[in-house]
Amino acid sequence: MAPSYQKSKEMFEQAQMFIPGGVNSPVRAFKSVGLNPPFIAKANGARMWDVDGNEYIDYVCSWGPLILGHRHPAVMHAIQRCLERGTTYGAPTDLELTLAQMVVEALPSVEMVRMVNSGTEATMSALRLARAYTNRNKIIKFEGNYHGHHDSLLIKAGSGALTHGVPTSPGVPENIAANTINARYNDLELLEKIFSEIGQEVAAVIVEPMAGNMGVVPPAEGFLQGIRKLCDQYGALLIFDEVITGFRLSYGGAQAYYNVMPDLTCLGKIIGGGLPVGAYGGRKEIMQMISPAGPVYQAGTLSGNPLAMTAGIATLEQLQQPGVYQELDRKSALLAQGMAQAAKAAGVEVTFNRVQSLQCCFFTKHQVNDFASASTSNTKHYAIFFKSMLDQGIYLAPAQFEAAFVSLAHSDSDIERTVEAAFNAFKAVAQSQ
Structure with a gap:
């Protein structure tokens, strides 16, 4: 059963009456993925919950600051x-x-x-x-x-x-x-x-x-x-x-x-x-x-x-604690490798770029090394992928040209669940081609 976002939808409609575009920073409006944004009610560790009660594994981490996870x-x-x-x-x-x-x-x-x-x-x-x-x-x-x-x-x-x-x-x-x-x-x-x-x-x-x-x-x-x-x-x-x-x-x-x-x-x-x-x-x-x-x-x-x-x-x-950055790199590598395998198994051509605990999946077969090559990514495919991931409880950046952030709060089981969801999302992309 698809999750309900009814309360978020109503809040977004109200917000547009008082806030330009309904948000206080443009990317939050979810325009580039063609959806209404879920309104977040609370968060803890690697997870967030919206006002409709939907639970997400969060890879936005407030766009990077929460390297320790929510509410450390x-x-x-x-x-x-x-x-x-x-x-x-x-x-x-x-x-x-x-x-x-x-x-x-x-x-x-x-x-x-x-x-x-x-x-x-x-x-x-x-x-x-x-x-x-x-x-x-x-x-x-x-x-x-x-x-x-x-x-x-x-x-x-x-x-x-x-x-x-x-x-x-x-x-x-x-x-x-x-x-x-x-x-x-x-x-x-x-x-x-x-x-x-x-x-x-x-x-x-x-x-x-x-x-x-x-x-x-x-x-x-x-x-x-x-x-x-x-x-x-x-x-x-x-x-x-x-x-x-x-x-x-x-x-x-x-x-x-x-x-x-x-x-x-x-x-x-x-x-x-x-x-x-x-x-x-x-x-x-x-x-x-x-x-x-x-x-x-x-x-x-x-x-x-x-x-x-x-x-x-x-x-x-x-x-400053010993091994922190090695652990972040290990978790990020585990996620990137799993995502790449999921894309290959689903028959979708993507390019993964990763540096330490930041990574991005581009829907292009080209190597991405500048703005022009990044722009070859198929944003429609990303939107399909994003919606499927969101519906499965994985919260990614609502725009192709943003990073995914791995935090110390993400567990190996969180990553495994994310990879499983990614396979389903990549299949949805493949079926749309």
Whole structure:
């Protein structure tokens, strides 16, 4: 019997009367899979329950922060103790200092860090800082990389390889778009050409060291090293957007995993332990340009919020335990291998990309290494696959070009059940062809 989503459907209809599109972040609307979203009532460990009582094994994990799973006891206990003392003060606390020290000790390139409230705020602030430090205006970003919704980065490529960007959203001024250049992810030759023409005008290159917003796309061998070399050659800063990869690929982030050191690093998700947070950090000489130490202004009433700092500290303490990342990798490999076998048994051609505890199933026979190849994935097939998985109690990202996250809370039996469901879902795709 198919599960009922009636209460969720009614709530979604009501929500659209008061919230644009009925959601507070677009992907939650389930538009790309042609469904109404289930409204979640509660969660624990690797599972969530919606308002209709349907149970799911969750591979979204709030889009990455819940590396320990929902309601981890150590995190919940820490938050409860903090809550008894207050929620926000608008003043310094020892919690900010503790988490800042943990971040600096963990990430090889970070000597100082500023806490903010979201990944978007972190990347926006890092770009402003880079422009001030270099006294330059142009930014290079990569197709398929997402760094938040601020004006400088809601830009798509122009009609030619070296043309300035054009806005992807109404409300973004053309003169801001003109200072953003789009390059192709994993195309070092094109990046070299761009630098040869405008290198002296480039303030920074911002990149997801492992792309997690066009599915999961790892960097090609030498790609990150090549960006680092070009930035050094032309005096531009290299910004790693580690909002997804920070403390996910390793305790030292993608920069430690790939052994490439950026000048600035943007963080979010895991360092808040499930509460809203962001941060940006880097070399001391750069970071000391931020107010009140320097002239670059950035402020936030809730920055360093005690509850978020507490949840982040408790999460990082758990991630310091021996064998944590090996166990995450083992579970993720088990899931990816099982999914690949299920697809093959069902006769469906797919491509799996996996880096540590992140993975993505692309419905294409092509190798996926950039935005163009990711775009060859059959989104209609993904929608069929997604609906079947949801109906079987497996909660995946409601969009083809997102990652699946494995947490420490996922058990081997959860993974086995997921693989069994995947075989049925892949068969549904095969039957639709």
